[in-house]
Amino acid sequence: MQDYFHTYGVVAALAAVGGALVAGGLAANRLLRPSRPTTEKLTTYECGVDPVGEGWAQSYxxxxxxxxxxxxxxxxxxxxxxxxxxxxxxxxxxxxxxxxxxxxxxxxxxxxxxxxxxxxxxx
Missing domain, CATH: 1.10.287 (Helix Hairpins)
Structure with a gap:
């Protein structure tokens, strides 16, 4: 019975290590990237065309x-x-x-x- 729960412990440890790697990569990205937001950068981008109208469109x-x-x-x-x-x-x-x-x-x-x-x- 001890080995049975030990296997789940290994899976949990690997999941924790994987989550830490992902979180570490995202944190490093946030710390190392330049952040210079302007109004032009924050506008909605639609394939090089300025957006016109509402953002709601119906589809079939x-x-x-x-x-x-x-x-x-x-x-x-x-x-x-x-x-x-x-x-x-x-x-x-x-x-x-x-x-x-x-x-x-x-x-x-x-x-x-x-x-x-x-x-x-x-x-």
Missing amino acids: VRYYVFAYLYVVFAVDAVFLFPWATVFSAPGYGMTTLGEMFVFLAFLAVGLAYAGKKGVLSWV
């Missing part, structure tokens, strides 16, 4: 749905690589092949649902 929810769908399909691509390595192992071929078809069927149903709802049409 559809863009978030595109981002969400991208994440879903990127994650599914990540799952394909370990599947390919297990697929080549002896004795797992048909089992992993069936599991992958079930996985791809779930993704296809989700993609068909998104297409039916009109999410995939770029407007």
Whole structure:
């Protein structure tokens, strides 16, 4: 039982050392950098153009749905690589092949649902 809690102590010590390194780096940055704020430096910067109007802009929810769908399909691509390595192992071929078809069927149903709802049409 002593070794069990000792392991957590090591993890806590490493986390404390990592936090101290980050805090030390930020403190050194603040002490060593020049600080000469002017009104020109403190204005909002938008790609070289002076900002016009308010800072509030609405965006379509559809863009978030595109981002969400991208994440879903990127994650599914990540799952394909370990599947390919297990697929080549002896004795797992048909089992992993069936599991992958079930996985791809779930993704296809989700993609068909998104297409039916009109999410995939770029407007």
